[in-house]
Amino acid sequence: MKYSYNLRQLLPLATVFFLSPALRLVPSGTAELAGRAAWVSVPLALPMLLLYMYFISRFLKRRQDGEGLAELTLRSLGGFWGRLVLAALGFWFMIYGGFMLRSGAVRIITTIYPNSSAALFIISMGILGLFAALGAERTLVRSAKIIKPAVLAVLVLVLSFALVTVRKDNLLPLTVFECEGCIKGSLAALGVGCVSVYMCFFLNGYELEGERLFLRLSLWAVSVLALLFWLNTDIIGAFGHELTTRLSQPFFALVRNLVFFRSLERVEALVVSLWIFSDFILISLCLHAAQHAFRLVLGRQAEYKGEKLFDFSHGRWVIWLCGTGAVLVGCLFAREPESLELWSRQIIPGVNLLVALLLLPAVYIIGRVLKRI
C-alpha cells in the first residue's frame, strides 16, 4: 500500500485532538478530586501513559500492510466478534463526535454568544466534520499540522502571562493525605492521553516502517503532559481549587482576566474561536474512525480513492449516516446543564478509559493467544 503520511505527521493530529478534552476535563476534574494537589495529578499520569504507549506500540507492530487498529481488531477477534466490537466502537465514536459538537457549541455560547442557539453551531460544525470525513485522511492530518503551531503558540502565550497570577497558597502545602485524590485525578489526564493516541491509529494511511514507535510516542506523551501540567498549575494557582470546581470554563475565565502589556485585554473571544479548530479536528477524526469501523463491519474497504462528494459506492453512504448521527446526538443529547455535566465528567471519560485500558488490551491479548496477530 502507498502510505500518505508518517508518524511524524500523525502526532500533531494527536496533539490537536488532545487539547479540546484536556481543557474541558482536566482542570475542574482534577480540582474536584485532588483539591489543592490537583496540579500534581497530571505528572502522576505519566507512568501509566508511558505504559499505554508501550502497549500501543506492541499492538501496532502486529499490523500488516495498510492496517490500522480497526483492521487489527477484526483480525484479532475474528469475523463475528470482530464485527460486533467494531460496530460498538463505531457507534461510540459517532456518539463521542456528537457530544463534542454539543460541548463545543455550549463553550462558544457561554463565552462569546450568550443569546445564541446551540443547534446552528452544532449543524455547521457537523457539516464541516462530514466534509472532512468524506475526504482523504492525509487532508485531516495536514490540517492538524497547520493548526497545531497556532494553537500551541496561543496556549503558551496565555500560560506565560498567567504565571503572574499564580499564588503559592493555592498550590501548597501538599501532604500525603492528598495522594488518593491525586491518583484519581490523574485518570482524567490519562484518559485524554490514551484516547488521543488510539483514535489516531484507527486511521490506516500512516507509514510506520523504521519508526521507533515507543520512543516517539513516549516523547509525545511527556510533552503533552508537561503542557497540561503547566495549564493545570496556572489555573489552580490563579483561582484555587475551590473556585476552579465552580467555574464552568476555568481556562477561559483565566484568559478573560489577562492583560497583555497593560494594553490588550479581553482576548477570550479570539482564544475560544481558535479552539474551534481543535474541535473540528476532534469531530472529523471521530467521524473518520466511526465510518472506518462501520465500513469494515460491512466488508468494504475504507480507503479514500478520490471519490466524488455524492459517490455512495464502496459503502461511502455510511459516512453520511455517521455525520447525520453525530449531529442528531449533538442536538438531542445533554441539552440540560446537569446532563451535559454528567456526560462530560463521567460517561465520556469513563467509556473512553474502558475502551483504552480494557477493550483494546483485551483485543490484543485475545489476538496473541489465538495467534491471529
Add this chain to the structure above:
Amino acid sequence: MRKCILYITVFSLILSGCGSIYSNYREVEQLLVIETMGFDYLPGGVQLTLASGISSAGIKGPIRLSGVGPTISAAMDQARNYSFEDELFCSQTNSVLIGEKAAREGMEAYLSYICQSPILRTDVPVFIIRGGSAFDSIMGSGDSQHGVSEILKGVTEYLETRGGSHIFKAAQISRDSLRHGSALCCALEYSESAEPPTESSQPDQIEGETSSARTLAVAGFGILKDNRLVDYIDKDAAVGVSFLINNVGISSIQLEDSMGRSIVLEISGGGSQVKPRWSEKGELTGLDIALEAKATVMEMNDDADLSRESYTKQLTQALELRLAQLVGDVLRQSAKLEADFLALGSQVEQHSPLLFRHMNKSFSEALPALDFHIAVKASLSHTNDMKESLT
C-alpha cells in the same frame, strides 16, 4: 460544487452565532461602555446601577442608569430596556460597588454572577459602600468633569500604591470565603468631597444656595463571614491588616514621642511571619507573630533631633508599640468574630500541615481560645524631613 458547498458551510458557521450580533450589530460609538456596576438589596430582588466613564459618555458627563428586578439579569434587562442607549457594553467594568445593606444580606449571589458571567472579569475589584447604597454612590458622586468611574480609578490607584490597603477582587473574595469561611473586602464611604463644587457641576443650583460635591473615599475593610458583612476594620487600623496579609503598602502613621510631640512616620515596607504553638497533645494553643517594619520620618516638630541615637531608638520603640497595638486589635477582632479573614489558617497549615489536618475543630472555631504573641522589629531608614528643625 464541493467548494461552493464548503464556502456556504463556512459562512454559515461564521454567521450561525451572529444572531445575537448581526441582528443588533452596533458601531463602537453606539455602545455605552459601562465602567462601574453597583448592586443594592431590595426585598425580593436587586437594584442594579450602572455608570459609564466620562470618555464614553461624551461632553455631557457620565451616564448613569439603574434597573430593578428579581434577579441581576432581570435588572440588567430593565436598565437596558428603559435607557436611551442602543447597547450597554459591560465588558469594561472596572469596579463593582455593593451597598452595605446588600452586603449584610449576603454577597454570594453577586460574587457568583461576577465569576460566572462571560462579560465580567473575575478579578474585578469589589467595594462595599460603608453606611450607604451603591445607587446613591454612583448617582451622586462626582460632577460633570469626574464621574464615579474616574473617582474609583483614583481610589484604586491610591490603594495599589499607598494607603496601607489592598484591593480585594471578586475571585479572591470568593476563594477566601470558600476556603476560610471569611474574607475581607475594601470599604468606601460616600462623603463630601474635599474639592469645592464647580459651577458646571451645579447646573440647577439656585443662586445663594450652596452644596458640595460628593465622592467615594477609602474607609477601611469590610469583614465578611459566610459571605455576609459582619463588621468593619477602620482605615487607621488597616495597616495592621496589611502586615498580617503581607501586603504592606506605603502608609502614614502618627506617633507621639516621650515628650508628647507628634511625629509622622511613613511605613515603606515590611511583613509578618506566623508560627503556631502546639501543645503536646497536638492542639493549637497560640500564634507567635513576628513583624518587621521599615519606616521613614515624614514630619516632625521643632525640638526633635534625629541625630541623637537615644531619640531615634525611642521613636523606633514607639513605632513598634503602635504596630503591635494595631495588629493586636485586628487579631482580637478576628478571634471575637470567629472569622479567619486574615487567612491565618493557611499560614498555620503551611507551617505545620500534618498537625493542622488533625485539628479536632476548624481554625475559625479555634481562634477565640488562641493566645497571640506579637513581636515587632522596626527600623527607621532615613528621614524625609530635616535632621534638625529650623528654629
